[in-house]
């Protein structure tokens with residue numbers, strides 16, 4: 001798993017979720033789907049610029065926003081000045097045991113060592129508490145994201161050997177291995193018009209997808225950009241004029257007393 005840590009997100013923070021409200025929309029839907037009680041103590045892990053935290057605040061929850069990127073947290077503090085925003089690493093949470101009713105995490109766990117992070121999340125949740133998270137999911141994009149993935153794999157081979165193939169592990173299995181119980185999942189999708197393929201490319205480079213571009217040598221960067229732009233023009237169902245993407249939401253529970261404050 002690629003470790004997309006603080007440095008990358010410090011670099012993209014200024015542009016993150018500015019051109020289309022992509023993460024804000026999924027964040028609001030994740031909170032709505034989880035439906036925490038107004039009084040719940042909630043940790044938003046990998047909070048970024050506050051896509052999930054903002055919806056938690058609107059729902060009247062007491063939110064702690066944690067992230068490894070200080071630039072992302074600066075954006076969050078600017079938008080949500082009253083929120084308790086802290087530098088936190090999901091692999092080593094500097095938080096007491098059983099201190100949250102709910103942990104939420106938008107588009108983070110797929111870029112982590114999920115086993116370590118899930119164990120930490122289980123530790124800070126109270127018994128009966130809930131962990132809900134989003135990861136990239138399917139969408140009606142005519143196979144474009146899959147084609148983009150093949151371009152990414154091809155250019156990744158220019159900087160490192162391909163990863164060894166491994167048995168696919170479901171999110172439910174990952175949760176169970178950390179002593180959590182997987183109880184529900186759903187999928188949801190968004191689409192946003194953009195000014196054309198160039199604007200679509202800029203959107204792609206405004207979040208975690210930027211990692212490969214920055215890791216390539218300059219000539220390969222240009223070639224990568226050209227290939228993605230060609231794919232947007234020729235293979236995207238809208239010719240690259242609409243961002244179409246999906247997410248999976250998962251809900252897991254920490255065994256223990258019946259769920260409350262949810």
Ligand SMILES: C[S@@+](CC[C@H](N)C(=O)[O-])C[C@H]1O[C@@H](n2cnc3c(N)ncnc32)[C@H](O)[C@@H]1O
Pocket residue numbers: 004005006009010017023024027045046047048049050051052066067068069072088089090091105106107108112207208
């Ligand atoms: C794709 S962004 C999602 C941000 C926000 N949840 C949203 O939905 O817009 C991933 C975020 O996770 C943060 N992150 C990456 N590695 C992390 C880690 N080990 N612990 C905590 N946060 C991390 C990044 O800095 C970034 O803000």
